[in-house]
Amino acid sequence: MNAIAQLAEERVVEGIYAVxxxxxxxxxxxxxxLALELVDPxxxxxxxxxxxxxxxxxxxxxxxxxxxxxxxxxxRDRLQLxxxxxxxxxxxxxxxxxxxxxxxADELDGFLEFLAGEIAHPGLKAxxxxxxxxxxLRASLRSLPAAPNGHHGYAGGLLEHTVGxxxxxxxxxQLHPRLRTDLLxxxxxxxDLGRARELGPAPNFRQTEExxxxxxxxxxxxxxxxxxxxxxxxxxxxxxHSVAVHHDLRTARTAEAAVxxxxxxxxxxxxxxxxx
Numbered sequence: 617m618n619a620i621a622q623l624a625e626e627r628v629v630e631g632i633y634a635v636x637x638x639x640x641x642x643x644x645x646x647x648x649x650l651a652l653e654l655v656d657p658x659x660x661x662x663x664x665x666x667x668x669x670x671x672x673x674x675x676x677x678x679x680x681x682x683x684x685x686x687x688x689x690x691x692r693d694r695l696q697l698x699x700x701x702x703x704x705x706x707x708x709x710x711x712x713x714x715x716x717x718x719x720x721a722d723e724l725d726g727f728l729e730f731l732a733g734e735i736a737h738p739g740l741k742a743x744x745x746x747x748x749x750x751x752x753l754r755a756s757l758r759s760l761p762a763a764p765n766g767h768h769g770y771a772g773g774l775l776e777h778t779v780g781x782x783x784x785x786x787x788x789x790q791l792h793p794r795l796r797t798d799l800l801x802x803x804x805x806x807x808d809l810g811r812a813r814e815l816g817p818a819p820n821f822r823q824t825e826e827x828x829x830x831x832x833x834x835x836x837x838x839x840x841x842x843x844x845x846x847x848x849x850x851x852x853x854x855x856x857h858s859v860a861v862h863h864d865l866r867t868a869r870t871a872e873a874a875v876x877x878x879x880x881x882x883x884x885x886x887x888x889x890x891x892x
């Protein structure tokens with residue numbers, strides 16, 4: 617079997633992959649074809665079904681595991697798999713074929729606990745503790761991407777990104793003592809928690825209906841508000857503000873909110889920008 621990360625141009629491949637995306641489209645002359653995104657733990661690749669479209673289309677659905685025979689071509693400087701045959705692979709759990717975290721998830725969980733333990737403010741410490749003690753939310757950190765089609769776009773990427781952003785914020789606060797470390801660290805640990813409500817399970821990580829309409833920032837604010845009722849009004853407002861604007865520097869009204877924005881951007885760029 618051929619791992620996606622090892623595929624090369626003009627290579628005939630056979631493998632079992634998960635269908636992260638499936639669309640039936642038409643060429644300019646009106647012929648039907650299937651546009652797919654196939655994934656395995658090593659990565660993802662675009663695929664096309666040009667022949668026997670009706671026959672093959674009926675064999676599988678988006679989210680299924682499939683056995684594929686095809687040839688790798690290059691299209692617009694990117695590899696693409698031309699599918700020659702395809703059939704369902706019901707014996708394989710498609711969730712196990714999602715692009716996977718390269719780092720040790722237990723180690724990252726340990727870092728997460730350490731960072732949460734660094735918070736001294738009683739109200740912020742209790743709020744973060746209540747959220748991280750939620751088994752479903754904690755499992756989502758290990759099973760979801762930070763951004764399905766962007767940075768840390770693999771299962772467990774949400775945990776890795778959260779630890780990365782919180783670590784950057786902690787180090788920045790040590791360099792700049794005027795920053796309120798507890799507020800900044802709490803906001804960093806919680807800033808993307810709304811992904812747990814926005815995204816569905818592997819392998820396709822499709823947005824839930826609530827996620828499509830509200831987005832992860834709004835859903836994260838709701839989660840925090842549900843667990844922060846005992847937090848002082850002013851501190852709760854500043855925590856929510858930092859999370860609310862972590863994608864929009866122009867609306868940041870505190871230094872902590874601005875630092876969180878930059879830390880989020882830095883970790884995302886470091887994870888995706890090619891190294892020359």
